[in-house]
Amino acid sequence: MAxxxxxxxxxxxxxxxxxxxxxxxxxxxYSGTVDKLTAASILATGGAxxxxxxxxxxxxxxxxxxxxxxWKELERQKISAEFAEYAPMMMEAMQQGKVKPWMxxxxxxxxxxxVNVYACGMTMDLFGLKLEDLEDVVTAVQGVTGFVAEAKDxxxxxxI
Amino acid sequence: MADYVVHREIDARGSACPGPLMELIRALKAAEKGQxxxxxxTDQGSKVDIxxxxxxxxxxxxxxxxxxxxxxxxxxxAR
Numbered sequence: 001m002a003x004x005x006x007x008x009x010x011x012x013x014x015x016x017x018x019x020x021x022x023x024x025x026x027x028x029x030y031s032g033t034v035d036k037l038t039a040a041s042i043l044a045t046g047g048a049x050x051x052x053x054x055x056x057x058x059x060x061x062x063x064x065x066x067x068x069x070x071w072k073e074l075e076r077q078k079i080s081a082e083f084a085e086y087a088p089m090m091m092e093a094m095q096q097g098k099v100k101p102w103m104x105x106x107x108x109x110x111x112x113x114x115v116n117v118y119a120c121g122m123t124m125d126l127f128g129l130k131l132e133d134l135e136d137v138v139t140a141v142q143g144v145t146g147f148v149a150e151a152k153d154x155x156x157x158x159x160i
Numbered sequence: 161m162a163d164y165v166v167h168r169e170i171d172a173r174g175s176a177c178p179g180p181l182m183e184l185i186r187a188l189k190a191a192e193k194g195q196x197x198x199x200x201x202t203d204q205g206s207k208v209d210i211x212x213x214x215x216x217x218x219x220x221x222x223x224x225x226x227x228x229x230x231x232x233x234x235x236x237x238a239r
Contacts, residue, residue: 045178049185049213099176112185 022114025052026151028159032061034077034102035090040160041105047156048113055154057147058138059120062160064127066119066134071103106137118142164222166234167195173230177205181213184235188219191237196222198234207231 025047029040040056047054058066065071074094079087093099109115117138119131124141131141151157168187172180180201187197201210207224210233214221223234 042178045182046209049178049181049209050216098174100179105178108182112182112189 022051022053023156024151024154025054025156026147026154026158027054027056028147028157029056029058029062030060031080031160032063032065032078033080034094035079035083035086036160037062037065037071038099038102038105040158041102041109043158043160044115045105045109045112048109048115051113052155054109054113054115055147055150056115056117057120057142057151058117059123063119063123063129063134066117066138067129068133068135071101071135103135103137110137116140118147120144120147162223162234164196164234164236166198167191168197170197170199173200173202175201175203177203178209179203180206181209184210184233185213185217188217188235188237193237193239196234196236198232200227200230200232202230206233210235 025044027040027044029037031037040062044054044056070076079090090099094101106115106117110117119129119134119138119141121141121143124130131138168191170183170187172183175183180199180203184197184199187199191197199210211221211224214233214235218239220236220238221233222236223232225232225234
């Protein structure tokens with residue numbers, strides 16, 4: 001009995017240590033086009049699967065894409081202008097279900113790992129948005145300094 | 161001959177990256193230690209991603225079998 005309790009405490013310690021030493025991946029998600037949102041979600045999944053803490057900072061068009069229900073409106077999804085020639089190919093793959101909707105990919109990443117999605121406070125003010133206007137994967141509003149403080153020791157930092 | 165019993169077989173053929181890996185992660189979460197899960201994938205990235213993840217997560221890759229267009233990964237939940 002006593003031994004079991006000791007083992008349990010040890011396990012808790014290792015889990016706390018793992019948490020403290022977990023490497024970070026920081027993603028600044030600025031773009032609101034479906035190709036980049038998809039790429040960001042898949043990268044977040046990779047980070048979560050590899051036991052990294054993934055912090056995503058949504059700003060400008062990236063944040064607007066997280067307004068409630070926006071991701072479901074397939075006809076309103078746009079491909080980045082510089083890759084417009086590939087738009088029909090990407091849309092076809094999405095409609096055939098070859099590519100999962102990016103929001104679902106991100107939700108799965110949250111399910112399997114430590115993924116935090118933050119909304120940029122400045123963009124929220126700019127567009128008059130409140131946290132309840134956004135999809136529930138977004139956990140909090142954050143300022144740029146808060147995000148930088150969290151991101152400064154990241155192993156991987158991406159601006160998408 | 162294989163000396164293990166596959167507890168659950170997942171057909172993730174046609175699912176794009178990271179679909180097959182996600183399905184494997186979910187199945188292993190639901191499984192008990194010692195149970196074996198197999199996943200069938202046609203995603204090219206899986207060949208690198210799945211063994212890499214299995215090692216990182218501390219599980220055991222028992223077999224990798226080519227099955228036509230697909231690859232079948234047999235994984236034991238080791239912790």
